[in-house]
Every structure is written in C-alpha cells, then in structure tokens.
Amino acid sequence: MMRETDPRVIRTEIMRLETALAELRQQLAEMQKACPHEFQETPLSRTCRKCSWTESLYY
Known part of the structure; x- marks a missing residue:
C-alpha cells in the first residue's frame, strides 16, 4: 500500500472512512x-x- 503524503488527500480519505x-x-x-x-x-x-449486542450486568 502506497502512503500518500499530501495532507488534503489524507483528510479526504479520513472523511470518506468516517x-x-x-x-x-x-x-x-x-x-x-x-x-x-x-x-x-x-x-x-x-x-x-x-x-454481538452486549449489555452490562454490572450496575
């Protein structure tokens, strides 16, 4: 996987992933x-x- 060093590209990818x-x-x-x-x-x-829903039984 090639790493991108342009901060704009990284921010765009972060927004896409979010x-x-x-x-x-x-x-x-x-x-x-x-x-x-x-x-x-x-x-x-x-x-x-x-x-995989989880509920705590410790209150």
Missing part, C-alpha cells in the same frame, strides 16, 4: 434492533450470539 463507518454503525444498530437475541451470559455481561 462516513462509511457511520453508515456501517447505523446498519449494525438496525440489525441489532431487529435481532431475536440469543444471549450468552457471564457474571458481568450478556452478549447476543447472533448480532
């Missing part, structure tokens, strides 16, 4: 919202085996 990340986070949130969770529990948390 936008893609936000879209992927939204997709994941929608999947987790609709998931019929199957939890695997530990003393501190429970995590869905299907969508």
Whole structure:
C-alpha cells in the first residue's frame, strides 16, 4: 500500500472512512434492533450470539 503524503488527500480519505463507518454503525444498530437475541451470559455481561449486542450486568 502506497502512503500518500499530501495532507488534503489524507483528510479526504479520513472523511470518506468516517462516513462509511457511520453508515456501517447505523446498519449494525438496525440489525441489532431487529435481532431475536440469543444471549450468552457471564457474571458481568450478556452478549447476543447472533448480532454481538452486549449489555452490562454490572450496575
């Protein structure tokens, strides 16, 4: 992978990646919202085996 040294190109790439990340986070949130969770529990948390949604059991 060739590294770009122009700061404008790097900033543009960062913005592109941040936008893609936000879209992927939204997709994941929608999947987790609709998931019929199957939890695997530990003393501190429970995590869905299907969508990786995690909830802390330590309050």
